[in-house]
Amino acid sequence: MQLARRPESCAIVIFGATGDLTRRKLIPALYSLAYRNLLPHHFAILGVAHTAQTSATFVATMKKAVKQHARDPFRQDVWDLLSEGMRYVETEFGNEDGNDRVAEALEEVDAEHGTAGNRLYYLAVPPKTFTDSVTEIGERRHREGWVRLIVEKPFGHDLASACALNDLLHHWFREDEIFRIDHYLGKETVQNMLALRFANGIFEPVWNRQFIDHVQITVAEAMGIEGRAGFYEPAGAIRDVFQNHLLQLLALTAMEPPIDFTADAVRTEKVKVLKSMHTPGPKSVVRGQYGAGFVEGLEVPSYREEDGVSPDSLTETYIAAKLYVDNWRWADTPFYVRAGKRLGRRETTIAIQFKQAPHPPFEAIAGDDLRPNVLLIQVQPDEGVSLAIGAKVPGAGMTIRTVHMDFLYGGSFRTQLPEAYERLILDCLLGDAALFTSEDEVEEQWKLVDSIVGGWARDRTNFPNYASGSPGPKAADDLIRRDARSWRRH
Amino acid sequence: MGLVSDIERQLGALRAAEAADGRPEIRTSTMTHLVWCPPGWHTDARKTLAGLAERHPARTIILLPESGPRAEIVAHAELKVFRLPGLAHEVVSEVIEIRLRGDAAHHPGSVVAPLLVSGLPVFCRWRGELAAGGGELDEILGVADRLVVDSSEWSRVPAAYAALVPLFERSAISDIAFARTLPWRRRLAALWPQIGSVERLRVEGPRADAELLAGWLRSRLKREVSLTRRQAAAVESVRVDGQQVESPGALPGSSDLLSDELDRPGRDPVYEAAVRATGTVADAACHPG
Numbered sequence: 001m002q003l004a005r006r007p008e009s010c011a012i013v014i015f016g017a018t019g020d021l022t023r024r025k026l027i028p029a030l031y032s033l034a035y036r037n038l039l040p041h042h043f044a045i046l047g048v049a050h051t052a053q054t055s056a057t058f059v060a061t062m063k064k065a066v067k068q069h070a071r072d073p074f075r076q077d078v079w080d081l082l083s084e085g086m087r088y089v090e091t092e093f094g095n096e097d098g099n100d101r102v103a104e105a106l107e108e109v110d111a112e113h114g115t116a117g118n119r120l121y122y123l124a125v126p127p128k129t130f131t132d133s134v135t136e137i138g139e140r141r142h143r144e145g146w147v148r149l150i151v152e153k154p155f156g157h158d159l160a161s162a163c164a165l166n167d168l169l170h171h172w173f174r175e176d177e178i179f180r181i182d183h184y185l186g187k188e189t190v191q192n193m194l195a196l197r198f199a200n201g202i203f204e205p206v207w208n209r210q211f212i213d214h215v216q217i218t219v220a221e222a223m224g225i226e227g228r229a230g231f232y233e234p235a236g237a238i239r240d241v242f243q244n245h246l247l248q249l250l251a252l253t254a255m256e257p258p259i260d261f262t263a264d265a266v267r268t269e270k271v272k273v274l275k276s277m278h279t280p281g282p283k284s285v286v287r288g289q290y291g292a293g294f295v296e297g298l299e300v301p302s303y304r305e306e307d308g309v310s311p312d313s314l315t316e317t318y319i320a321a322k323l324y325v326d327n328w329r330w331a332d333t334p335f336y337v338r339a340g341k342r343l344g345r346r347e348t349t350i351a352i353q354f355k356q357a358p359h360p361p362f363e364a365i366a367g368d369d370l371r372p373n374v375l376l377i378q379v380q381p382d383e384g385v386s387l388a389i390g391a392k393v394p395g396a397g398m399t400i401r402t403v404h405m406d407f408l409y410g411g412s413f414r415t416q417l418p419e420a421y422e423r424l425i426l427d428c429l430l431g432d433a434a435l436f437t438s439e440d441e442v443e444e445q446w447k448l449v450d451s452i453v454g455g456w457a458r459d460r461t462n463f464p465n466y467a468s469g470s471p472g473p474k475a476a477d478d479l480i481r482r483d484a485r486s487w488r489r490h
Numbered sequence: 491m492g493l494v495s496d497i498e499r500q501l502g503a504l505r506a507a508e509a510a511d512g513r514p515e516i517r518t519s520t521m522t523h524l525v526w527c528p529p530g531w532h533t534d535a536r537k538t539l540a541g542l543a544e545r546h547p548a549r550t551i552i553l554l555p556e557s558g559p560r561a562e563i564v565a566h567a568e569l570k571v572f573r574l575p576g577l578a579h580e581v582v583s584e585v586i587e588i589r590l591r592g593d594a595a596h597h598p599g600s601v602v603a604p605l606l607v608s609g610l611p612v613f614c615r616w617r618g619e620l621a622a623g624g625g626e627l628d629e630i631l632g633v634a635d636r637l638v639v640d641s642s643e644w645s646r647v648p649a650a651y652a653a654l655v656p657l658f659e660r661s662a663i664s665d666i667a668f669a670r671t672l673p674w675r676r677r678l679a680a681l682w683p684q685i686g687s688v689e690r691l692r693v694e695g696p697r698a699d700a701e702l703l704a705g706w707l708r709s710r711l712k713r714e715v716s717l718t719r720r721q722a723a724a725v726e727s728v729r730v731d732g733q734q735v736e737s738p739g740a741l742p743g744s745s746d747l748l749s750d751e752l753d754r755p756g757r758d759p760v761y762e763a764a765v766r767a768t769g770t771v772a773d774a775a776c777h778p779g
Contacts, residue, residue, distance in 0.1 A: 222494070222604060227677070292596040293600070294600040294603060295600055296494060296563070296600060297493065297561065297563045297590060297597050297598075297600055297601040298561060298563075298594065298595035298600075299561070340597055344600060344603035344604065345597070345603045345604035345605075345606070346494070346604060350609065360580070361648045374609065376609050378608060378610060381498065382607075382608065386608070386609055388609060393753075401755060403520070404609055404610065439560065469597070469599070469600040470602070486647070488609075489633075490606040490607075490608055490609075490612075
């Protein structure tokens with residue numbers, strides 16, 4: 001990563017500093033930024049949580065986390081630089097005294113480390129403490145320097161709660177100070193979608209209903225809920241993945257070219273897509289819940305057998321839908337999306353399936369291997385782009401076979417891909433919100449989710465309806481098969 | 491859930507070492523090639539794969555089911571690099587050997603599904619008995635586009651062909667034993683039109699090859715042809731109505747035969763018809779129940 005400018009000095013305050021996200025993602029990401037000399041000249045990290053521990057213990061735990069989770073090798077000099085201004089404040093969220101201690105600690109940090117009153121607050125806290133945290137930060141807002149607030153998902157539970165959160169945030173902060181994070185947008189391959197579309201003359205002319213038969217977006221996980229029943233039970237796949245990651249991937253796929261890559265321009269185009277989507281009917285949405293099965297050769301329990309999950313839970317762990325973007329570019333072009341847990345393989349892909357050639361003269365001898373062109377954007381794993389095209393098999397006759405032209409990130413650029421959190425934290429430090437979600441986007445996403453979930457209240461489910469390790473419920477296959485199409489198998 | 495990440499880590503380290511020459515790495519895989527390799531078949535399978543050399547750059551996943559008291563999965567990855575004359579790039583194949591112990595051996599589909607190369611066809615060379623109806627085959631058919639068997643490895647020929655027929659609707663299937671008879675089938679086809687009235691076929695060769703030759707003749711001619719056979723390691727002699735058919739000469743080796751099958755796209759209706767016309771299958775069709 002190379003920067004046109006370096007971030008201004010600031011203190012990074014992580015609320016929820018003893019949580020998994022801080023240990024596995026945030027501190028390793030900050031270490032990688034320090035490793036590449038991308039952090040401000042003067043900075044400090046303040047961890048805030050309710051666990052009683054000293055700053056020394058916190059620093060030791062974070063050092064271990066860096067050794068375990070950072071993508072870069074551990075270097076003592078880099079760690080010394082990062083940990084020099086690292087300290088910890090114990091407080092209950094909403095506790096006046098505790099928050100005063102946070103404010104005092106920040107004053108000290110400013111004095112000791114020259115962070116100039118600039119603050120980046122990272123809210124890695126459970127939803128129930130969100131209001132208290134935002135209020136405390138707002139009330140103690142420093143008069144000097146800038147304030148930026150990174151807000152983790154879930155951003156609300158429905159449209160009403162999301163609007164209430166937006167109102168709360170706007171009471172204390174301007175929209176350009178609020179950074180609603182969706183870590184998928186920080187992935188290189190997702191950003192590469194924009195490069196692919198708008199930096200290459202060959203794709204945009206065919207990126208429309210005339211040439212594209214349909215789009216498939218898959219966010220499949222092999223993992224279960226990994227002990228997060230408290231979060232997952234009331235959320236389900238629709239709030240965990242569909243509302244944010246899936247709809248953001250769809251918006252990036254379908255959006256019009258922005259006039260530039262500023263936050264306003266990009267987000268305005270994404271909002272237009274989200275506004276153009278109409279509510280799918282009940283037959284266009286399938287939900288599922290995993291039963292017991294085998295993943296990677298090992299037996300795994302059903303969702304209802306997971307710790308903390310109700311034995312008669314109706315929470316969906318899988319969702320598939322056929323969506324339409326009702327605008328000039330995409331009218332009548334279906335976007336099939338699916339997301340689920342405990343599926344046979346982990347993959348996030350966007351597959352653009354083009355229409356068949358209008359008159360393939362080789363059809364009779366090509367056999368059934370001549371398939372439509374597919375542009376596959378592989379978000380993870382094996383990050384890259386692949387184009388399936390028909391080519392003549394060498395030799396006599398005219399046998400056509402589908403072959404793949406591939407671009408693999410690791411192979412072409414000879415560099416490790418940065419973690420999404422590195423990119424997003426750095427963008428926030430620079431004040432660039434292009435890869436963060438705006439108020440309008442969040443609200444449009446919840447409108448769609450609310451309209452789908454509203455129909456479920458009248459719906460009877462028969463859970464579990466797919467085995468762990470399988471591709472998902474049979475009803476999802478039926479959903480796409482009714483249109484004489486099929487899901488990509490792998 | 492460490493298997494996939496363990497294999498990805500191994501492959502990543504191997505690729506990094508291989509790429510130390512600074513040349514860009516390109517994906518040269520054209521398929522995922524599964525090999526179901528029960529005990530006793532490993533040496534043969536590795537020999538055949540070695541013979542394929544650079545002809546089918548692939549991610550090859552060799553599944554080695556083993557008995558054991560508890561489920562355990564051990565994986566080892568390696569890269570095979572081929573330098574081809576006239577090509578600037580190397581051809582790189584990935585070979586992943588996975589030992590499936592205990593209960594894990596019964597769920598091969600769940601092991602290979604996360605390792606399939608996106609967007610590429612999946613071929614499975616199923617070594618040994620087909621064990622039709624077994625959960626392992628069922629799982630493999632769930633992920634494979636084409637199943638390649640060698641019915642000469644089966645102990646219950648021709649009865650075992652009956653179990654194969656229902657699988658034709660689920661997956662494209664090839665049989666190395668049938669492919670091995672191609673030179674002889676060409677000789678027999680060259681006898682047209684006289685061969686149109688043949689009533690008796692005598693083969694000196696393996697049971698599977700003989701049954702498939704007879705099945706092929708019956709299905710092509712749409713008439714009954716009786717089969718008599720004498721055991722031999724390979725098809726050495728074929729007679730029609732007592733007349734010796736000229737030998738086609740040396741037969742292709744196992745690697746060449748597998749290579750040809752890996753080039754095939756879709757179903758093979760000629761093979762399917764031949765199987766349906768083998769002795770037991772045809773009898774069952776005539777006398778259902």
